[in-house]
Structures are given as C-alpha cells and as structure tokens.
Amino acid sequence: MKAHLRACLLLLVLTVVICCxxxxxxxxxVGQGLFPTAAAGSLxxxxxxxxxxxxxxxxxxxDEYFWPRPSAASYNGTASGGSNWGANNPKLRDRVSQFLGANVQYKKTSRFYTGADPAHAVQRDIETWFAATPSRLTEWAAEFETAAANWKQASGISADDADFFTNFAKANPAKWPGVVEVEQPDKTKIKRIEPTSSDAAISANLFELWLRDPANADRAADLExxxxxxxxxSGSGLDPHITLRNALSVYQLDRVAAKRTPTPGDGPKVRDEIAALVRNSAFxxxxxxxxxxxxxxLELNLALDKAFPVPPTSGPR
Amino acid sequence: MWLLPILIVGTTVLLSVPIGRYLAGIIDGKYQAPAFLRWFERRLDTGPQNWKQYAASLVIFNTVMFLFGYLVLALQPSLPLNQRDAAFPDGKGMLSPTTIFNTVTSFLTNTNLQHYSGEQHLSYFSQLLFVLWNMFTSAAVGFCALAAVIRGLRGDPHMGNYYVDMWRVVVYVFVPFSVITGILLIAAGMPMTLEPSAEVQTLQPGTQVIARGPVAAILPIKHLGTNGGGFFGANSAHPFENPTAWTNVLECVSILIFPFSLIIMFGRMLNQMRHAVVIYAVMMVMFVGMIGWAVYHDTGKPNPGLLAQPERTVKIVGAEAKVTAPLAALPVDQSGLGNLEGKELRFGPSAGATFAAVTTAVTCGSVNCMHDSLNPLAGLTPLVGMQLNCVFGGKGVGLVNMLIYLVVAVFLAGLMVGRTPEYLGKKIEAREMKLAMLALLVHPILVLGPVGLFAALDWGKAATNNPGAHGFSEILYEFSSASANNGSGFEGLGDTHGFNDPTKNLSAPATYAAHWDLATGLVMLVSRFLPIIAPLALAASLARKKNTPFTTGTMRTDTITFGFVLLGTVMLVGALLFLPSLCLGPVAEHFGPMPFGR
Structure with a gap:
C-alpha cells in the first residue's frame, strides 16, 4: 500500500510539472515568440x-455598417453561446419572422416595389392590411402566445393582465398599442401605451399573419x-463572418451604400465601388x-470607414 | 458537402497505421525513451500486477485525482492567476459545491460534461492545473485499461504495471502529440496568453470585453485525449477555440486519431491483424453511416422550422383534438447552407454535422455547432453514437466496449451453430458472460433509468429549453452523454448553478441545477469504472484458461462473415435498448407539429 501511495504521489507531481x-x-x-498577434487574440x-x-x-x-449574424449571446465576448433552439421551438420562428417583418423588401422588379420609399413598401403594406380589419390584434395575441408574452414583458405590461389585448382592441379598433416613454416630474421614465397605426412592431409581429393571408399571396410571392x-x-454567438451573398444583397449593400453616398447622383457609383471592396475581401x-x-x-467595416466615410450631412432617413 | 468528411476520415485512416504501430511499441516497452525519462519510469514501477492489483492502482490513482481536483476548484478564489477584468473585477469566485463535485467527476472520468461556462467560471489557474491536468491523466486511464485487457487476452502472466503505463502514455504519447498540434493551432490563430480579457472600443460607440487565455494549451489534449471540455462555453464553436476551417479539420483528425490507431495497436499486440481489421471495418461502417445520416439531414435539408407548415389535427387519447393553423414559408434562402442555426460559417456547411458524428462516436464531447439546434432527425446521430458507445469509442474504453460486444457476438454465434463459443482460442463460459453482461447493461440502465425519473418530475421538465419531444431529447441527451462519458449536450438544458454566491452570477442559477449536478455526477462515476473493471476481470479470467487448439472446426473471428455477425449484434442490442426512447425524442419531433405548441 505504501508503495502504491508513493507511486501515486510521484505520478501526480511529475505529471503536474510536465503537463501543467x-x-x-x-x-x-512559441506563441509569444513566433505568433504574437494570434497569441494575444488577433486584436x-x-x-x-x-x-x-x-x-x-x-x-x-x-445603417451605415454591414451587420453580423444575430447573436444569442448579444455579442458578449465573455459569455459565448447559441440559442439552443430546436426547429420545433416557436421562439426560433418568431425571432426570424420578426426580423423579416421589420426588414423584408419586395424584389426590385416587382410591381409592388413602389412609393416614396420602395425599400419599406412591405412594412407599409402590412400596416395598411392591419388597419383594414379590427380583429387582427386579438388574432395575433391568441395564436402567437410566446411573442405576445415577450411583447408584454418588454412593454411593462403585467403578465397577469390576460385580457390586455382584448380590452385594448375593444377600445381602439384596428390600432396597435404603441409604447411611449414619458419623463415623470421626478426625471424617471415610465412606459405608456398609446394607440397608433404606424409602428415598427406592427410589421415585425404581424408579418406571419400577413404572409399567410391568401389575399396577400401575390405580394408574398414577390418578396426578396x-x-x-x-x-x-451562430453557435458561439460570436461568428465574425457573413456570406458574400448576404453582404451583396439589397439588405446589406444597398443600405450601407445609401448611407455612404455623399451626393445623391453618385449612388450607383458608390454602390459599385463598395461592392468591389466587399468582393475583394471575400475568401x-x-x-x-x-x-x-x-x-x-469587422474588417470590412473598418475598411469602409477608411475608404467611404459617412458624409456628415446625411441626416436620418 | 461530402468533401470535408471524406478528407477528415481519409487522413485519419492513413495516419492510424503508423501511429498504431508506434503505440504498440510504447505500451510493450519496445520504444526506448531518453535515459532520464526511463529513470523516472523505473521510480514509478511497483512491479508486475495481476488484474486486481492493476484495478486497485487505477482506483487509488483516480481517488487522488478526485481529491486534487476538488481542492484546486474549491480554492479557486485564493489561488494565483485569477485574472481580474472588466466583466469580473474581483476575479472568479468559488463554484457551488455540487457543481464542483460534478465538474471534478466529469473531468476525472474523461467525460467533460460542463455545468459551468469556462470563460465565466474558471480562473486561468483552474484551467491549467485542473482542466489541463485531468485531460492528460484521465485520457491515459482509459488507454491503460485497454492495454491491460489486451495483455490478459494475449495470455500474459501479468497485466503490466499501472503507473508505468500511465507514465508511458502521458509522456511518450500525449505530450509530444500535443506540442505539435498546439503549435499548429497557434499558427492558425489560436490565443495563448495569460493576459486578462481585452477591453476594446467598438466601431459603433461602446465597449466589448473579449475573454481570452491559454487556449492553445488546452485544445490539443482536449481532442487528442477525447476529453472535449471547452475553454469557453461555446466549446469549439468559439472562434478562439477553432479559428479557421483548417483548425477544424485538424481538430477532427486529432479527435479520431487515437481511437482509430488503437485498433491497429490491438491487432499488433495480439498479433491478430486480420481480426483487428474486421473490427476496424465494422466500426467504420457504423461511423460512415452516422456521418452520412447527419450530413444528409442537417446540411442537405433546410431548417424545417422556417418552412411552410400544413394545417394539422393533433389527436391525443383522452383529450380534445387540437387544430394547428397552417404557416407560410418564410422568405429565407437556405439553399446550399442547410440548417444554419447554431452553426458557424467559417468551417464550411457540412462541418457541424460531421463534427457532431465525430465527437459522439469517439466520446469526445467537444462541439463546433450547437447540437440542440440540429435538425430533428440529424439529432439522432449524436444520440446513437453515445448510446452504442463502441463506434471507435473513447480512448481505450471504446474498444473495451467493443470487446464486450465481441464476446456477446461470439456467444450468440456459438449458440447458433451449436459449438462452445471461443474467443482467441479461449472458451467463453458462464463467468465471462456474466461479466460481459454486467459491463454491457450498466450503460442502458444508467441512461434510461434517470431519464425516466427526470422526465416524470419537475427536475427535468423545468430544465428544458425547448417544447415537446425536443425537450425530452434534451433530458435523454444529457444522461446518454453522462453515461457514455461523452460530455457534449443539448446545451439548452438548464443545469448551471454557477458561483456559490448567486449575486456574482451573470445569469440566475437554474432551479434544479444541484439535482442535475449530483445525478449526472453519479452516473458518470458508475458508468466509467464498472465497464473498466469488469472487462479487466473478464480478460484475466480468459488469460487463466488453457488454449484450445485451432482446428477446422474453430469459429473464426477474422472473416467477413464474423464482421456481419458483430455488426448485427451491436445494431440489434443497441436498437432493442434505445430505439423506443429515440422514437419519443427526435423521431416524434420530426413527425410532430412544427413549431410545437402554437
């Protein structure tokens, strides 16, 4: 037994010294000597x-930057991780459809790609469709329970207030409960609900129902x-890359180029130059x-700031 | 899509032949190490051991490992190299005692199930002295067990010496391979620093704190030792743990290399190369099937959650039928990419599914994508890999598991043709079959029993992160992983308590974290040591028997026919044990409503 213990402890000490x-x-x-940049974290x-x-x-x-992939870790470099949502999780589909509702566009060749701001024609159409039928809000709250519960939490409505949407819809038919932050006399802010018919939350939340409505089939077929x-x-929440087709799509390149065009006439030229920069950085x-x-x-956005600085006059859209 | 898995498996097969021969030389002491290393080797040698002494040494050393590990983790706040950074201004505190128990057992048993998150909960000291040390030693334990079993099967008068075996495996095998791999990984962009987290000014106004550390020291042995415990929470999906597509290939090859080579070593040590090739081929057939299934269902198919869904009527006996509304397809272009949720882009599209098969076949447990988000049917691959636990399997123990199946196959074949079953010229009798069944049944009992318990109670139901059948899969996965000593997870499961002082945690502790810590900890311990000790006894019992002469009537174990018998035995026993539970999990999810509960 003594021999065993001695061998055990010797093995412990030796392996700690060698391995640790x-x-x-x-x-x-080797890292500090030959690869100092990589060894420090490729900063x-x-x-x-x-x-x-x-x-x-x-x-x-x-808007003036290319966007990375969504992050379940909120891009926190000290708390990596994925959503861990399976395909059957309603939260996954809600997250995707809310992003789409707020950002999706018609194809540029589509007859619905019209109006003063054609890039946001879908969002306008969803708001119009929402306002046309008073029951939309309650329909949504009943079917999309998870999304509705998340909205309540973010808007300061108690989860116990089960009839919130029914009561609101009764009092304000065809309106959306917009959230307004109001400053109190004591400088603290509280959230107040005000009926509205134009709110980013309408297109984000109602997109699924709009998409499914047979009346919108033509429009749905024309979405880019x-x-x-x-x-x-991504799995880590920190994936530094996006695909080239994502970067060159109307959802990224057009938005970035519009913000980085100094004079309105230069639009197509700047867009092409940025597209060339994007292609050159692809691997x-x-x-x-x-x-x-x-x-x-990150590398692309750094290069953009150098080569195509945001013109100071460009105000909010 | 198929190039990446072919590249990985092909390279490993080629490398496994020379490395397998090298390993056989090391274990048999034919390789002459430098004199000063042999001097240490002689100091460790306590003399030849029979199976009981060998098993006792193994258990004693593992007890020392447990005590040392518990001490290092429990003293974390007061030990050096506890970096202070913007996210943790006071450094890292002490983990909750149940989490320490779980973590220590988990690393001791080569499982590396992590109920904590590396970058949040461990100091650099704990990473180097606890994680790194356990990765080297626990991997060597399985290796030594296999070496001893082979010596028994060979009919050696004794089983070797445990301490000498440990020394040889760690110092002559793991350390040199890790140095080479580590240098390649740093060259490809992996951090190796003792500086605390970096704080940077982001392009949009704001700051970002970026955790880093001595990552490149942990990563080589994490894979070579099929340990799998990540330096960061996201494991090998984290860009610092896997910076490029090349490192991803290197990591996959280093996971597979020893489990592949061990079969060659087995054949060489027994001087039964044809028999080893049959085993190699049987494992390879199952392995290729696992990879093919995962890649086809995950990379070849889009995420079904974003597609159009028909109207469905769900009927449950005794409840009112429910009609789920139809959904239109979302305008998302998934062509060529497969299911991207939980995947990284830089490894290539099929890398996540391939890695999932690789890591669960050989009980590594490292992940480069979130298995929880795999397409429902693709999720079968990691589950099956862990439940069979002999498709190459972990370092040493995988082959030992296969030997158990072999004994069962020989026994079944013997019954079918009406002969006394023999393996390697030794009769298989009642004692051997009892030991084989003990080793074989530990795994299913320790998977299915606790799964049933947790799924029935709030312990399981409140911990799941996904609804319906997928939630059940999360519970099933956790215990399969613990019992197979794998360590990966459907990581959505709420099993993290974190620091003992709850106010120090970034996220609130999970309600039933302690239940999960203790249950999986116990499962890991029993599932590690019974299947090591029972085969040692079995091998020793065979070693004592007279060799029966080889005649034309001998049932041969080095033919294609026997390969089919072995494959059939594994598949049949595996299916009988686990198919029902798989139907309740991934299969039900695939056929069920999607999204679930709308």
Whole structure:
C-alpha cells in the first residue's frame, strides 16, 4: 500500500510539472515568440486604440455598417453561446419572422416595389392590411402566445393582465398599442401605451399573419429572400463572418451604400465601388474547397470607414 | 458537402497505421525513451500486477485525482492567476459545491460534461492545473485499461504495471502529440496568453470585453485525449477555440486519431491483424453511416422550422383534438447552407454535422455547432453514437466496449451453430458472460433509468429549453452523454448553478441545477469504472484458461462473415435498448407539429 501511495504521489507531481508547467510553457514561448498577434487574440488596433478582435463578432446595428449574424449571446465576448433552439421551438420562428417583418423588401422588379420609399413598401403594406380589419390584434395575441408574452414583458405590461389585448382592441379598433416613454416630474421614465397605426412592431409581429393571408399571396410571392445567415444565430454567438451573398444583397449593400453616398447622383457609383471592396475581401474556407465565399464583418467595416466615410450631412432617413 | 468528411476520415485512416504501430511499441516497452525519462519510469514501477492489483492502482490513482481536483476548484478564489477584468473585477469566485463535485467527476472520468461556462467560471489557474491536468491523466486511464485487457487476452502472466503505463502514455504519447498540434493551432490563430480579457472600443460607440487565455494549451489534449471540455462555453464553436476551417479539420483528425490507431495497436499486440481489421471495418461502417445520416439531414435539408407548415389535427387519447393553423414559408434562402442555426460559417456547411458524428462516436464531447439546434432527425446521430458507445469509442474504453460486444457476438454465434463459443482460442463460459453482461447493461440502465425519473418530475421538465419531444431529447441527451462519458449536450438544458454566491452570477442559477449536478455526477462515476473493471476481470479470467487448439472446426473471428455477425449484434442490442426512447425524442419531433405548441 505504501508503495502504491508513493507511486501515486510521484505520478501526480511529475505529471503536474510536465503537463501543467513545462508543456504550456513551451507553447507560451512559441506563441509569444513566433505568433504574437494570434497569441494575444488577433486584436485589431486603430492607432493606439484597440477596436476589436478579427475573430470575434461585434455588434453593428447602424445603417451605415454591414451587420453580423444575430447573436444569442448579444455579442458578449465573455459569455459565448447559441440559442439552443430546436426547429420545433416557436421562439426560433418568431425571432426570424420578426426580423423579416421589420426588414423584408419586395424584389426590385416587382410591381409592388413602389412609393416614396420602395425599400419599406412591405412594412407599409402590412400596416395598411392591419388597419383594414379590427380583429387582427386579438388574432395575433391568441395564436402567437410566446411573442405576445415577450411583447408584454418588454412593454411593462403585467403578465397577469390576460385580457390586455382584448380590452385594448375593444377600445381602439384596428390600432396597435404603441409604447411611449414619458419623463415623470421626478426625471424617471415610465412606459405608456398609446394607440397608433404606424409602428415598427406592427410589421415585425404581424408579418406571419400577413404572409399567410391568401389575399396577400401575390405580394408574398414577390418578396426578396433573405440569406439564411442573416437570420440564424451562430453557435458561439460570436461568428465574425457573413456570406458574400448576404453582404451583396439589397439588405446589406444597398443600405450601407445609401448611407455612404455623399451626393445623391453618385449612388450607383458608390454602390459599385463598395461592392468591389466587399468582393475583394471575400475568401472561401479551406482555400476554396468547402462552402461558399465569406467576408469578415469587422474588417470590412473598418475598411469602409477608411475608404467611404459617412458624409456628415446625411441626416436620418 | 461530402468533401470535408471524406478528407477528415481519409487522413485519419492513413495516419492510424503508423501511429498504431508506434503505440504498440510504447505500451510493450519496445520504444526506448531518453535515459532520464526511463529513470523516472523505473521510480514509478511497483512491479508486475495481476488484474486486481492493476484495478486497485487505477482506483487509488483516480481517488487522488478526485481529491486534487476538488481542492484546486474549491480554492479557486485564493489561488494565483485569477485574472481580474472588466466583466469580473474581483476575479472568479468559488463554484457551488455540487457543481464542483460534478465538474471534478466529469473531468476525472474523461467525460467533460460542463455545468459551468469556462470563460465565466474558471480562473486561468483552474484551467491549467485542473482542466489541463485531468485531460492528460484521465485520457491515459482509459488507454491503460485497454492495454491491460489486451495483455490478459494475449495470455500474459501479468497485466503490466499501472503507473508505468500511465507514465508511458502521458509522456511518450500525449505530450509530444500535443506540442505539435498546439503549435499548429497557434499558427492558425489560436490565443495563448495569460493576459486578462481585452477591453476594446467598438466601431459603433461602446465597449466589448473579449475573454481570452491559454487556449492553445488546452485544445490539443482536449481532442487528442477525447476529453472535449471547452475553454469557453461555446466549446469549439468559439472562434478562439477553432479559428479557421483548417483548425477544424485538424481538430477532427486529432479527435479520431487515437481511437482509430488503437485498433491497429490491438491487432499488433495480439498479433491478430486480420481480426483487428474486421473490427476496424465494422466500426467504420457504423461511423460512415452516422456521418452520412447527419450530413444528409442537417446540411442537405433546410431548417424545417422556417418552412411552410400544413394545417394539422393533433389527436391525443383522452383529450380534445387540437387544430394547428397552417404557416407560410418564410422568405429565407437556405439553399446550399442547410440548417444554419447554431452553426458557424467559417468551417464550411457540412462541418457541424460531421463534427457532431465525430465527437459522439469517439466520446469526445467537444462541439463546433450547437447540437440542440440540429435538425430533428440529424439529432439522432449524436444520440446513437453515445448510446452504442463502441463506434471507435473513447480512448481505450471504446474498444473495451467493443470487446464486450465481441464476446456477446461470439456467444450468440456459438449458440447458433451449436459449438462452445471461443474467443482467441479461449472458451467463453458462464463467468465471462456474466461479466460481459454486467459491463454491457450498466450503460442502458444508467441512461434510461434517470431519464425516466427526470422526465416524470419537475427536475427535468423545468430544465428544458425547448417544447415537446425536443425537450425530452434534451433530458435523454444529457444522461446518454453522462453515461457514455461523452460530455457534449443539448446545451439548452438548464443545469448551471454557477458561483456559490448567486449575486456574482451573470445569469440566475437554474432551479434544479444541484439535482442535475449530483445525478449526472453519479452516473458518470458508475458508468466509467464498472465497464473498466469488469472487462479487466473478464480478460484475466480468459488469460487463466488453457488454449484450445485451432482446428477446422474453430469459429473464426477474422472473416467477413464474423464482421456481419458483430455488426448485427451491436445494431440489434443497441436498437432493442434505445430505439423506443429515440422514437419519443427526435423521431416524434420530426413527425410532430412544427413549431410545437402554437
């Protein structure tokens, strides 16, 4: 028994020294000596200021930037993870359809791609369709329970208020409960519900019902599909890439180019130049052996800020 | 779509032949290490051991591992290298005691089930002294068990010496392979630093804190030792744990390389190469089936949740029929990409499904996509891999499991042709069959029993992250993973408590975290040691028997016919044990309403 214990402890000490001290030390020395950038986390600096890591996605929500994939980890570099939602989870479909409702466009060749702001024709159409029938709100709240419960939570409505939507619809037919933040005399803000007929939440939440209504079949057939990576969350929540087809789609390139065009006449030219920049930065995994071309969102946006600065006059849309 | 898996499997098969021969040389002591290393080896040698002494040494050393591991984790707040950063200004605190128990058992048993999140809950000291050390040693334990079993089957007078075997495997095998792999990984972009998290100014006004650390030290042995415990919560899906498509291929190959090579080693040590090739082929058939199934259903098919859904009437006996409304297809272009939810783009489209098959076949448990979000039928692949637990299987223990199936196959074949079953010239009798059945039945009992218990109680129901059949799959997956010593998860399951002081946690502790910690911890322990010790006894019992002479009447175990018998035995026993539970999980989800509960 004594011999066993001695051997055990000797093995413990020896393996700790070799595996936890010497071995990491070798890798540490090689890393710091030969690959210092990679060893430090592939950080990207702009002058003295660290701006991110080229391997880690960061949040971009402004129109002048290319957007990364959605992140179940809110782009938190210290809390990686995916949504872990299976295909049968209503939350997955809700998340995708809400993004689509707020952003989807008609094909440019479509007869519905009209109006002063054709890129938002779908959202206008959904609001019109919503206002045409008073029962839409209650229909939605009854079928899309999860989405409705999330909306209530975000809007400061108690979950116990089961009849909120029914009562609201009775008092304000064909209106949406818009949320307005009001400042109190003591400077704190509270949320107040005000009936509205134009709200981003209408197109986001009602998109599924609008899409399903046979009356909208023509319009639904004319929607420009969104690349899958634009609506699916990655496993780490930090995927730094998007596909080239996503970057070049009307949902990314057109939006970015519009914001970075100094004079209105230059539109097509700037768009083409940015498209060339995007294509140049694309690569295909395994030196082109698998998958399709990808672009690194952070690197692309850094290059954009250098080559196509946002013109100072461009106000809100 | 198919190129990536072919590249990975092809490379590994080619490498497995020379490496298998090298391993046989190491284990038999034919390889001459430098003199100073042999000096240490002699200090460790306590002399030849019979199976009981060998098993006792194994258990004693694992007890030391448990104590050491518990100590390191429990003392985390006061130990050095506890980096302070913007997210954790006071450094990392102590984990809850049940989580420490679970984590220590999990790493000790080579499972690496993680009820914590690496970048949030562990200091660099814990990563290096606890995680890294356990990854080297626990992987070697399985390896040694196999070596001893082979010596028994060979009829050696003794089983070798446990401490010498450990030393040889860790120092002559794992360390050199890890150094090479580690350097390649750093060159491809993996961090290797002791600096705390980086704080950066994002392009849009704001800051981002980026966790990093000595990742490249952990990653090589995480895969070579089929450990699978991630440095970060997202495991090998995290860009720092898997920066490019090349590192992904390298990681897949390093997961598979030893389990493949061990079969060659087995054949060489027994001098029965034809028999080893039959085993290799049987495992390969199942493995290719697993990869093919996963890639076809996950990369070849879009995520069904975003497609059009017909109107359905759901009828349940004793309840009112429910009609679910139809849904239109969402305008999402999934062509060529398959199901992207939970996947990374940089590895290529089929990489997630391939990795899922690889990691569960050999009980690694590392993941490069979220298995919870795999398409319903694709989710069968990881479950089946863990439930069979012998498709190459973990380091050493996988082949030991296969040997158990072999004994059962020989027994069945013997019954069919009416002969006394023999394996490698030794008669299989009542004692051997009892030991084989003990080793074989531990796994299904420890999977299905707790699954039933947790699924019936709130412990399971309140922890699931997905509705309906998929929620059941999450519970089934967790216990399959624990019992197979795999360690991956349908990670949506709420099983994390985090720091003992709940106010220090970024997210609230799961209600039944302690239940999950204790239940899976116990399952891991029993499922690790019974299937190691019973085969040791079985091998020793065979070693004591007289060799029966080889005649024309001997049932041969190195023919294609026997390959089919073995394949049939594994599939049949596996299906009888686990098919009903799989039908309640992934199969029901596939045929059920989607989305569920609308």
């Amino acid at each position: 001290l010497l071995y990491p030390l070798v890798l540490y020395t 990207v600096a702009d002058g003295d200021q660290l701006r991110g890591s080229r391997l880690i996605a960061q949040s971009f929500t402004a 599909p969104v690349a899958a990576d634009m609506v699916t969350a 295909t995994p395994l030196t082109g052996l698998v998958g399709e071309p990808l672009v690194n969102v």
